[in-house]
Amino acid sequence: MASMNLNGSPRKSLWKGKAKATEEDFEDLNPVITYRHLLSQNLGVRDPLRVIALCDSDAFYAACEMNRLGVDTDTPLVVLQWDALIAVNYPARKFGISRMDKKKDALKRCPHLKVVHVATYKEGEAEPGYWDDIDTNTHKVSLDYYRRESLKIATLFKEILPGCEVEKASIDEAFIDFTKPVRELLLQRYPYLAQVPPAAPEEKSITEENANDSVQSPQKNYVRKEGETKESEPPATWHDVALSIAAELMGAAKEEVRLKLGYTTSAGISRNKFLAKLTASYKKFNSQSILRNSAIPKYLKPMQFQKIRFLGGKLGDAIAKEYDASTVGDLLTISLEEMQNKFGENSVWIYEVLRGIDRNEVKDKGSTLNKSMLASKNLPKPITKASEGYHWIRVLAAELALRLRDAREMSPNLWPKTLVLHARKGYQAGRSKQAPFPFTRDLTVDIIALAGDKLWKELVGNNTTLNVTSVQLAFTGIDVAEAGQSSIEGFLKPVSSKKRPRDSPEVNIDSHHGGPNSDKTHPNNDNSSKFSYICSRCGMDIAVPTTEDSNDHDDIFTKAKMEHDDFHFAQDLAHDSQPKKIVATSSKAAISESKPTKKRKSPPGPKGIEKFFRK
DNA sequence: TGGGTGTAC
DNA sequence: GGGTACACCCA
Numbered sequence: 085m086a087s088m089n090l091n092g093s094p095r096k097s098l099w100k101g102k103a104k105a106t107e108e109d110f111e112d113l114n115p116v117i118t119y120r121h122l123l124s125q126n127l128g129v130r131d132p133l134r135v136i137a138l139c140d141s142d143a144f145y146a147a148c149e150m151n152r153l154g155v156d157t158d159t160p161l162v163v164l165q166w167d168a169l170i171a172v173n174y175p176a177r178k179f180g181i182s183r184m185d186k187k188k189d190a191l192k193r194c195p196h197l198k199v200v201h202v203a204t205y206k207e208g209e210a211e212p213g214y215w216d217d218i219d220t221n222t223h224k225v226s227l228d229y230y231r232r233e234s235l236k237i238a239t240l241f242k243e244i245l246p247g248c249e250v251e252k253a254s255i256d257e258a259f260i261d262f263t264k265p266v267r268e269l270l271l272q273r274y275p276y277l278a279q280v281p282p283a284a285p286e287e288k289s290i291t292e293e294n295a296n297d298s299v300q301s302p303q304k305n306y307v308r309k310e311g312e313t314k315e316s317e318p319p320a321t322w323h324d325v326a327l328s329i330a331a332e333l334m335g336a337a338k339e340e341v342r343l344k345l346g347y348t349t350s351a352g353i354s355r356n357k358f359l360a361k362l363t364a365s366y367k368k369f370n371s372q373s374i375l376r377n378s379a380i381p382k383y384l385k386p387m388q389f390q391k392i393r394f395l396g397g398k399l400g401d402a403i404a405k406e407y408d409a410s411t412v413g414d415l416l417t418i419s420l421e422e423m424q425n426k427f428g429e430n431s432v433w434i435y436e437v438l439r440g441i442d443r444n445e446v447k448d449k450g451s452t453l454n455k456s457m458l459a460s461k462n463l464p465k466p467i468t469k470a471s472e473g474y475h476w477i478r479v480l481a482a483e484l485a486l487r488l489r490d491a492r493e494m495s496p497n498l499w500p501k502t503l504v505l506h507a508r509k510g511y512q513a514g515r516s517k518q519a520p521f522p523f524t525r526d527l528t529v530d531i532i533a534l535a536g537d538k539l540w541k542e543l544v545g546n547n548t549t550l551n552v553t554s555v556q557l558a559f560t561g562i563d564v565a566e567a568g569q570s571s572i573e574g575f576l577k578p579v580s581s582k583k584r585p586r587d588s589p590e591v592n593i594d595s596h597h598g599g600p601n602s603d604k605t606h607p608n609n610d611n612s613s614k615f616s617y618i619c620s621r622c623g624m625d626i627a628v629p630t631t632e633d634s635n636d637h638d639d640i641f642t643k644a645k646m647e648h649d650d651f652h653f654a655q656d657l658a659h660d661s662q663p664k665k666i667v668a669t670s671s672k673a674a675i676s677e678s679k680p681t682k683k684r685k686s687p688p689g690p691k692g693i694e695k696f697f698r699k
Numbered sequence: 700t701g702g703g704t705g706t707a708c
Numbered sequence: 709g710g711g712t713a714c715a716c717c718c719a
Binding site: 165170231255456458459460461462554686 | 713
Binding site for chain 2: 144201253254256257278393394396397398399502504514515516518519520569
């Protein structure tokens with residue numbers, strides 16, 4: 085198709101003035117691989133041998149419940165949230181059950197269907213659990229179990245696949261960049277590739293004849309399903325060999341996950357993220373598909389472009405409408421300039437994606453875990469009394485306390501920098517209020533709920549007819565507080581006691597009584613020799629008995645000091661109506677001067693989609 | 700920083 | 709459709 089121009093260079097108009105890169109940018113689908121490419125380590129997103137996978141857990145929530153309950157793999161099972169199915173496993177799908185069904189209809193189709201309701205927090209219980217009397221008026225769902233299982237899978241991938249970047253993309257998906265280990269294996273298996281022919285310049289290309297001669301069995305199809313073959317395919321390229329090696333590694337990792345953790349997965353392997361994702365959906369359930377470069381144009385052209393990641397929403401709709409188009413092929417005649425008139429900054433990304441190009445990186449977000457933590461509840465019947473609002477804030481606060489505590493087992497110094505409360509009244513769009521959240525080691529429900537209550541007052545005030553239909557409480561800006569970040573190094577010293585009081589009453593969502601200071605035990609009730617300090621705010625003598633181990637003693641002392649400080653913090657929250665002032669007068673004030681973070685990161689998707697719509 | 704939007708699973 | 713998570717935008 086002349087109009088496709090997949091290997092042409094529209095980039096001349098795109099990047100005018102950037103003559104240098106001209107040669108490389110649009111040779112993507114059929115790159116000439118040179119010794120320089122093969123032997124250099126850091127070609128990044130321009131690497132012609134780049135290989136990316138997307139691995140997706142099959143019917144993840146359902147699989148989690150099957151594992152938890154230890155049922156047979158062929159048991160039809162669905163996961164319920166209130167009255168709706170949120171996951172349907174593959175055995176159940178055989179009965180024609182879909183996510184859109186209601187519990188009733190599902191049972192009609194399959195009377196012996198196993199129906200599991202997601203875990204919920206229940207009034208009076210400290211932890212989420214599986215109960216018989218599910219009531220949306222009093223319970224709140226908990227997805228914690230799934231989050232934990234999800235983390236196990238991602239962790240296992242990282243273990244099994246050294247040298248790969250692993251990006252957890254959602255609760256049930258991860259992108260994996262195989263480029264580095266694949267290159268190593270390639271050189272290992274075809275050692276002659278590592279030797280640049282003496283007479284040859286680095287830029288000499290490795291011919292495809294070489295590839296054909298040396299590769300045992302590269303892919304036989306454009307998109308290969310297991311066991312499927314097709315005749316008359318184009319010759320294998322070195323990129324095909326790379327895909328094939330990645331497929332081996334991915335297959336081994338998938339099997340490991342299945343055996344060790346009991347989850348089947350479906351993977352897609354291709355040259356970039358969006359294609360890997362698309363390819364993974366080609367065939368589901370314990371399968372793996374590969375998309376070769378040579379197959380991309382034919383694969384993409386008939387594709388509904390709204391299936392492409394980030395084109396599934398309003399932007400995709402707007403494009404469909406603007407050009408009266410539905411497939412990728414329909415859009416290939418639109419010039420970049422034309423698109424830019426309508427869609428501005430997004431256009432380059434869109435234009436490239438339509439041609440099989442996506443330069444977004446697979447980045448390991450593993451170190452920073454989640455940057456936010458949200459607990460939310462839609463109210464089945466709108467609440468009308470402030471007291472009900474406080475009740476739900478307390479429930480949400482309890483969940484956040486629990487979850488942050490869990491997260492701190494991995495990184496003890498995790499610090500949520502702000503607390504945000506959202507509330508929606510009736511039909512209106514939700515409103516939110518937020519406030520800085522000081523560093524507190526002793527993160528109790530009381531402290532969070534108190535801060536939440538303040539936000540609630542700002543948000544809904546003492547409106548008598550409040551009619552609130554949804555409440556959300558969130559920590560945002562979660563990060564590790566580094567020692568150099570503040571003058572509170574003392575707070576960041578490792579706390580000696582590692583035990584996690586999960587069943588402590590403080591996380592019980594019903595513990596309404598007991599103010600912020602009611603559970604504070606001041607550790608100066610011993611009369612042996614003491615380390616002590618006088619609190620500058622209240623003059624209290626904080627002291628702990630010395631122990632044999634001076635290090636240990638130091639820790640205990642530090643902890644006692646922190647707890648005392650937390651006490652003041654809670655008091656401030658309770659009595660002061662000016663949050664700014666609290667922070668300023670609190671002994672933790674120093675920590676709010678966060679160091680300037682100048683992280684300029686490239687967005688995973690089209691940049692500034694929203695901007696376009698705002699306009 | 701505070702408040703809001705869009706997208707996706 | 710509910711419960712999350714995240715990046716980005718504007719003031």
